[in-house]
Amino acid sequence: MKRRFVVMLGVPLAFAASRLTAETTPHVRIAAKRFEFHPNKVTVKLGQPVLLVLTSEDRIHGFKIPELGLRHEIVPGQETRVALTPRKAGRFTFFCDVFLRRRP
Structure with a gap:
């Protein structure tokens, strides 16, 4: 899967302690x-909680942002919800890290 960018005006992510x-x-x-x-690019505001709703x-698929220590699986027919609050400005790459082997 091609690398994609997430532009955040805040990260590493601090996961919300309370339910959003x-x-x-x-x-x-x-x-x-x-x-x-x-979309392949996401911009969020520094310090503002956001909920990523991931679908396949x-x-x-995997959803990985190595610089932030973030990794979740996205399963077809389900929503994967990731709550975060950006704490540091930056540009971070997100990509799929699930590679299926073809059967012989």
Whole structure:
């Protein structure tokens, strides 16, 4: 999968200690499918909690941002929710880290 960028005006991520509610937390939806994420660039505000809602259109994908120590699986038919609050400005790459082998 091609590397994608997440532009955050704050990170490494500090995971929210309390449960975030749909009414108060902005949601960013990211869909994964073979060789791409849509959108492939995300910008969030420093110090503002955000909920990433990850979905897959075709198979199991990984969602990884190594610089932030962030890694989650995205399973088709399910939403993977990742709560975060950016604490440091920067530009960080996110990509799929699940590689399926072809059967002989």
